[in-house]
Amino acid sequence: MPLDPVIVARIVALIQDGRGQRETARIVGKSLCAAQNVYQRYEETGLITRRPGSGRKRITTQRDDRFLVSTSLRNRTASAVLLRNQLQEVRDVNVSEWTVRRRLRAAGLSCRRMATGPPLQRRHRIARLAFARNHLAWNDEDWSNELFSDESRFCLNRSDGRRRVWRRPGERYAPVCIDERLPFGGGSVMVWAGISSEARIDLVFIQNGSLTAHRYITEVLEDHVMPFMITMGEHGILMHDNARPHAAVLSEDIRMRSELGDLIGQHSVQT
Known part of the structure; x- marks a missing residue:
């Protein structure tokens, strides 16, 4: 340039x-x-301006480039073909999708796979902002009373993401280029873990099915969380998310919540 x-x-x-x-x-x-x-x-x-080039004239103007950038920022999932069609419809400029990609790349925009995350409603955002403000002045000693926990499911046979392979023409069905998959995914395993600034709880394997509210109480809270929280003292706090088993424990099982309150102190906080 x-x-x-x-x-x-x-x-x-x-x-x-x-x-x-x-x-x-x-x-x-x-x-x-x-x-x-x-x-x-x-x-x-004797000039500081660039001499006219002898190559092909640039087909888009600065206004066309700004149109492409602003349109892509308004619709982040728009493809280069769609942006090209809109440019032709609105500005009457016909370019290829590769030209569109070059203009966006020159403006600092690059096409990447979207990050994933849970759908957040307005009340979720308000709660997260309030949580951040309430804990803004916390120091290391305050955070040492927190037990952070979460569970995750892992595929046993293969990666859950899309895999790529380098191959030559005619090698699509070569054995080294085939992603072998077992029927129904080949099985998975769910594990739960908790960690604080001072210690951690060993992995808890959720065997034979999914994690339900009852299993969360009996297999995680009673067997692992409650003994660990006793060692943290009366200021210990259990942190977990709004997964269905966690929410069911707090909203439906009043008896278990009272028992946890006696042993955990401030018991659990949802984020």
Whole structure:
């Protein structure tokens, strides 16, 4: 890409002021070759502007480029083909999808796989903001009373994500290029874990089925959390998310919640 006219003028001014070309390049943050080409062009033409090129004329204007960028920012999931069609419909400019990708890349936009996360409603965002404000002044001693916990399911046979392979033409069904999959995913395992700043609870394997509210109480809270929270003292706090088993424990099993309150102190906090 051509250098900014301000940088070009600064290069010329520094060299005429007696600075060396290598020092000038270091000051403006450009390569030595760029500084040499700029000053050589100035000596030949007496101008700091770039000479007209002999290549193909740029098909999009700055307004077209701004239209592509603003349209992609309004609709982040729009494909390059869709952006090309909208550019042709609104601005009457016909370009290829590769041109669209180059314009967006030049503006600092790149196409990446979307991050995943739970759907958050307004009440969720309000609760998270309130939690952050309430804990903003906490120090290391305060956080040492927290037991953070979560569970996760792992596929036993293969990665859950999309896998890619390098192959030559005609090798689509070669054994080394086939992602072998067992029927119904090949099985999985769910584990639960808890950790604090001082210690951790060993992994709890949820065997034979999913984690329900009853199993969360009997297999996790009673067997692992309650003994651990006793060692943390009356200020211990159990942190877990709003998964169905956790929410069911807090909203439906009043008896268990009271028992946990006696042993855990402030018992559990949802985030």
